[in-house]
Amino acid sequence: MIRTGNPVISIYTEMTPNPETMKFVANKLLYPGKSIDFPEVDSAKPSPLAQELFGFPFIKAVFIASNFVTLTKTGETDWQDVIPNIRQFLKEYLEEGKTVINEDEVVVLKSEPSNAVSADDDDVVKRIKEILDNYVKPAVEMDGGAIQFRSYNEGVVNLMLQGSCSGCPSSMITLKSGIEGMMKRMIPEVREVVAEAE
DSSP: OOOOOSOOOOEEEEEOSSTTEEEEEESSOSSTTOOEEESSGGGOTTOHHHHHHTTSTTEEEEEEOSSEEEEEEOTTOOHHHHHHHHHHHHHHHHHTTOOSOOHHHHHHSOOOOOOSOOTTOOHHHHHHHHHIIIIIHHHHHHTTEEEEEEEEETTEEEEEEEETTTTOTTHHHIIIIIIIHHHHHHOTTOOEEEEEOO
16 A cells, blocks of 8 residues: 555635635644634744744734634735735645644633533523524634623623634624524523623
């Protein structure tokens, strides 16, 4: 049998509703079943990949999920000028089998918000998390982002926007008319859904 070495990686791009972000999708799992947001270079310690991406002078934020990376650029940069370089960089990085996320470093970070239902969640919180996981997560991942549960208090659901959702002009419309409307219909106790600033 002939050993051919590392698999060939292909990277394609998808536009997101946020003009400042671009989704780079790989034919390889990067962070299976999870996502992590690096809103600035100082937060990127757990990810050697994110650290190297921040080496591009026009990259402002990095979001890594199951099989894609969403990058946020500076306003004066045109995506068409930089996409080929980023695709080539990601292709080579992944083909060389370099580390995407160092899980030990993630544990050291402050506890990340989670949509996973835990035993001490009350009934309303469990239902909120189930809606986020079953209905919201698949839709926002298609757009290169994530929405994480932060808290629920007296009818107000507090969510954190990540990836392309963070700073997206249309994210507040999605949050208010989409997510808030669905939560109010499905969970009568919910009165309002708000976004927590990073």
